[in-house]
Amino acid sequence: MSSAAASESLPLTTTSVDRYEEQLAAKLASVRQCFSGVQFPDVQVVESEREHYRMRAEFAVWRDKEDLYYVMYDTATREGSVEPVRTRVRVDQFPVGSRLLNTLMAEVMAVARSDQELKHKLFQVNFHTTLSGEAMVTMLYHRRLDTQWEAAAGALRGQLAACKGLEGALTVAGRSRKQKITLGPGHVTEGLHVAGRQLQYRQLEGAFSQPNAGVCQRMLEWAHESTCGSQAGDLLELYCGNGNFTVVLAENFRRVLATEVSKAAVAAAAENLSANSVANVAIARLTAEELSAAWRGERTFERLRQAGVDLAAMDFTTILVDPPRAGLDAATEALLPHFANVVYISCNPVTLEANLRPLLATHRVRRFAVFDQFPYTHHIECGAYLQRMAEVELPMAEMDERERSTAAEGKEVNAMKDGEMVLEEMVGMEERRQDR
Numbered sequence: 001m002s003s004a005a006a007s008e009s010l011p012l013t014t015t016s017v018d019r020y021e022e023q024l025a026a027k028l029a030s031v032r033q034c035f036s037g038v039q040f041p042d043v044q045v046v047e048s049e050r051e052h053y054r055m056r057a058e059f060a061v062w063r064d065k066e067d068l069y070y071v072m073y074d075t076a077t078r079e080g081s082v083e084p085v086r087t088r089v090r091v092d093q094f095p096v097g098s099r100l101l102n103t104l105m106a107e108v109m110a111v112a113r114s115d116q117e118l119k120h121k122l123f124q125v126n127f128h129t130t131l132s133g134e135a136m137v138t139m140l141y142h143r144r145l146d147t148q149w150e151a152a153a154g155a156l157r158g159q160l161a162a163c164k165g166l167e168g169a170l171t172v173a174g175r176s177r178k179q180k181i182t183l184g185p186g187h188v189t190e191g192l193h194v195a196g197r198q199l200q201y202r203q204l205e206g207a208f209s210q211p212n213a214g215v216c217q218r219m220l221e222w223a224h225e226s227t228c229g230s231q232a233g234d235l236l237e238l239y240c241g242n243g244n245f246t247v248v249l250a251e252n253f254r255r256v257l258a259t260e261v262s263k264a265a266v267a268a269a270a271e272n273l274s275a276n277s278v279a280n281v282a283i284a285r286l287t288a289e290e291l292s293a294a295w296r297g298e299r300t301f302e303r304l305r306q307a308g309v310d311l312a313a314m315d316f317t318t319i320l321v322d323p324p325r326a327g328l329d330a331a332t333e334a335l336l337p338h339f340a341n342v343v344y345i346s347c348n349p350v351t352l353e354a355n356l357r358p359l360l361a362t363h364r365v366r367r368f369a370v371f372d373q374f375p376y377t378h379h380i381e382c383g384a385y386l387q388r389m390a391e392v393e394l395p396m397a398e399m400d401e402r403e404r405s406t407a408a409e410g411k412e413v414n415a416m417k418d419g420e421m422v423l424e425e426m427v428g429m430e431e432r433r434q435d436r
């Protein structure tokens, strides 16, 4: 496999399948190092398929005299150098990409090489495929697209539709400055199997979707398991995207308020809720910062009112955040301690740790998982589930009282070590209480 598979512009230069375990172990070690000193339950590790796991990819198009081919950029810091070096790598096949993606990339390049309309000033091609066998191909140009381009793209679309593995809808889109031409539906519908249910997700051209569908299914399962038994309370979800988590988790709650900044993603989320017959979710286009301001009572939003949401009437027990790599802004971070349960999905352990440290004064990590969404890169996705530990804040006298009553019920008396209850014992006690 070529080093171009290090697709997120990352400095991993070795992408051979037989080094997968070693590279994952290194990522795990760096996550543990980030969280050194934090009491943790066992970390659950979700591995990826070694090949063909990536549903979407973007390739720059390179011209070399008359030749035309895809390239990616591999950024690495070489020994003895401080500055990262960016290397251009030719990509004819992309083994980490889905099989359909590989078929399409070969077909598109073969046509683009011989068709002047499609080739002229083409600088990038994006592919987006699904487990359900649908696909979008977006061609980006440094020129205005006209009816001749549209005719050539229509012919390409007809030819691609016959591709092996392409069972369903196909979009071919052309983009240039302030211009977009879409041939086909402009979206794909992914099918994911989660928690015993077959779910449908509309994913939009150019919008965020989880790149590794196999690992995404496992991540959704994990979040579903973590929040099971919360039906009495409400969920606040920030950064909900196309409703990826919302669709799965809604059944675990009485009501859900899901928010997201992108208008297109909010529309897709609404579609996805309806397509999966989810009826207890209100969705509003709000940034996390805006939602925090509304929470603090500093601002009111017509968009919340239109979504039928009165924050004061909600009984939020759980918050789920899934921010971009930069993590949470200060106001959103300050929101977390107000919730008994916190689910934090993160693609950056450094900002995850920074956002969670203050929360550890009141909450404990009950479940922690790493999801290897991005094999052969330094990136790793983490999921943390925290619960407020009322016991931590209880005065010692009250703790003694509770222990006495536990003992009176014939239950095991929880051990005290150096005057402090050990986390595992508190967790065990909490679980026994919930079991009853």
Ligand SMILES: C[S@@+](CC[C@H](N)C(=O)[O-])C[C@H]1O[C@@H](n2cnc3c(N)ncnc32)[C@H](O)[C@@H]1O
Pocket: 208, 209, 210, 238, 239, 240, 241, 242, 243, 244, 245, 259, 260, 261, 262, 265, 286, 287, 288, 289, 322, 323, 324
């Ligand atoms: C990592 S994606 C997660 C999306 C979704 N939870 C999923 O699993 O597909 C982050 C999302 O946050 C949105 N976003 C970025 N900045 C935001 C902000 N300040 N407030 C609200 N949403 C934001 C992006 O549009 C994107 O949909």
